[in-house]
Amino acid sequence: MEIYEQGVEEYPKAVIVFGNFMMVLWIVVGTIACWFLFPLAAWLYLVFAVIMVVIVLRKLVCPNCYYYGKWCHIGWGKLSALMFKKGNIEDFRSSTGLKLAPITYGLLTIIPLILIVISIFRGFLVSELIVLILLLLISFYSGGVSRKKTCADCKMKIICPGSAANPQTDI
Numbered sequence: 001m002e003i004y005e006q007g008v009e010e011y012p013k014a015v016i017v018f019g020n021f022m023m024v025l026w027i028v029v030g031t032i033a034c035w036f037l038f039p040l041a042a043w044l045y046l047v048f049a050v051i052m053v054v055i056v057l058r059k060l061v062c063p064n065c066y067y068y069g070k071w072c073h074i075g076w077g078k079l080s081a082l083m084f085k086k087g088n089i090e091d092f093r094s095s096t097g098l099k100l101a102p103i104t105y106g107l108l109t110i111i112p113l114i115l116i117v118i119s120i121f122r123g124f125l126v127s128e129l130i131v132l133i134l135l136l137l138i139s140f141y142s143g144g145v146s147r148k149k150t151c152a153d154c155k156m157k158i159i160c161p162g163s164a165a166n167p168q169t170d171i
């Protein structure tokens with residue numbers, strides 16, 4: 001497998017801290033959005049988010065990544081190395097996790113959006129509107145701005161089918 005040689009060996013700690021802050025904020029705001037309509041849905045959302053993001057996707061994606069055991073843009077290479085044995089970079093592209101990740105992150109946005117919109121129609125609160133706007137901003141940033149920026153410097157961008165950086169124009 002060919003890696004992007006000009007990619008960063010390990011991401012700066014500030015990028016990792018900010019990336020984790022945004023991920024936690026995304027999950028917290030999504031949980032709050034669900035809470036407005038149905039508190040049990042909020043708890044289910046929170047459990048789903050933590051299990052999928054911290055455990056399942058780390059098991060299915062990270063062990064086969066170049067950044068396994070290293071500081072990737074969000075530090076999950078280090079986290080994965082603490083929990084799972086190293087895989088094979090040759091298996092990265094066919095990883096089940098690469099198919100599951102967009103579904104997971106899509107659900108982390110869509111579920112709270114649907115529930116908060118329903119909640120707003122049932123009885124408008126300014127706090128709901130604030131949470132809705134925050135959720136949209138975080139989703140836009142995480143799904144677009146942040147991905148494009150971190151993927152541009154990633155050693156896996158040539159291999160990764162989920163890369164937001166176009167290897168043909170960025171190299």
